[in-house]
Amino acid sequence: MDANPVKAIIFDLDNTLIDTNGAGRYAIQKTHALLKTTLALDDGTITNICEKFMQKLLHEKSEPTSGRSIDDIRMGHWDESIKESVDSCSTPTLAAQCYHLWKNSRLELLNLAPEISNLLKQLRRKYKLLLLTNGNAQTQREKVEAVGCEAFFDRIVVGGDYAEQKPYPSIFRLCFDLLQVEAQDCIMVGDSLDTDIQGGFMAKVRATVWINKSGDAVPVGAAKPDYIISTVLDLEDVLAKVN
Structure with a gap:
C-alpha cells in the first residue's frame, strides 16, 4: 500500500449510509x-x-x-x-x-442512524469527507436535506447536476478537485459494484470498499473491491489496514 496516509473518504448515500x-x-x-x-x-x-x-x-x-x-x-x-x-x-x-x-x-x-452519525463525526476529525450520490438532482437533494447530510460532509456532489455520474472518472476528478486531494489520497465506499466500486477503480482511488449487506459473492466479471464489509460501521477496521 502507499506509504502516505489516506486524506479523504468518498461515500455513496443510498443503501450505504441510509436504508433507501x-x-x-x-x-x-x-x-x-x-x-x-x-x-x-x-x-x-x-x-x-x-x-x-x-x-x-x-x-x-x-x-x-x-x-x-x-x-x-x-x-x-x-x-x-x-x-x-x-x-x-x-x-x-x-x-x-x-x-x-x-x-x-x-x-x-430516511435517516442517518445514530451510530452512523457518530462514525461520520469521528472520521471527519481525521479525514475530509465527501458525499457522492447518483440520481436525479431534485430527488437526491431532497434526501440529502431530509437526512441532514450537510452537517457531516465537507462537500456534497449530486450526480444529476453533471453530464456524467458514477462510474465515470470525470465526476470523481471533480470530487478530488473540490477536496484538493489526489486520487491516491482517497478511498471510495459504496454498495454498488457497477457505480461505486467500478467508478473508484476507474478513477484510481487508493482503495475501494464494498458494503455487501447480503453476503453475496462478487459476480463474475464485476469490478472487484479491495475490501468487503457488511456494514459501513466496520470502516474503521479497513482504514487501519489501508493506512
Whole structure:
C-alpha cells in the first residue's frame, strides 16, 4: 500500500449510509393501503400496480423526459401503472395522491442512524469527507436535506447536476478537485459494484470498499473491491489496514 496516509473518504448515500430500500418498501406499503381503500380491489391487483410503478422507476433513466419535472414523471408512473392494471380506474388526482404519499413516506423514514452519525463525526476529525450520490438532482437533494447530510460532509456532489455520474472518472476528478486531494489520497465506499466500486477503480482511488449487506459473492466479471464489509460501521477496521 502507499506509504502516505489516506486524506479523504468518498461515500455513496443510498443503501450505504441510509436504508433507501427499506424506506421504499415502507412507502409502497403505505401506497398499497391507499389504493386498496380507494379502489376496493383485491390485494393481487394492488400489488401488481405497485410492482409496475417500481419497474417504471428502474427504467426511468432511459425514458424521454420531454422537459417534465421528476414529480410529473413519477405521477405519470402511478397513473400508467393503475391504467395498465385496471381499466378506467385512474384519475390525475389519484395518481397525484399515490405519488405524494409514496414520496413523503419514503423521505420520512430516511435517516442517518445514530451510530452512523457518530462514525461520520469521528472520521471527519481525521479525514475530509465527501458525499457522492447518483440520481436525479431534485430527488437526491431532497434526501440529502431530509437526512441532514450537510452537517457531516465537507462537500456534497449530486450526480444529476453533471453530464456524467458514477462510474465515470470525470465526476470523481471533480470530487478530488473540490477536496484538493489526489486520487491516491482517497478511498471510495459504496454498495454498488457497477457505480461505486467500478467508478473508484476507474478513477484510481487508493482503495475501494464494498458494503455487501447480503453476503453475496462478487459476480463474475464485476469490478472487484479491495475490501468487503457488511456494514459501513466496520470502516474503521479497513482504514487501519489501508493506512
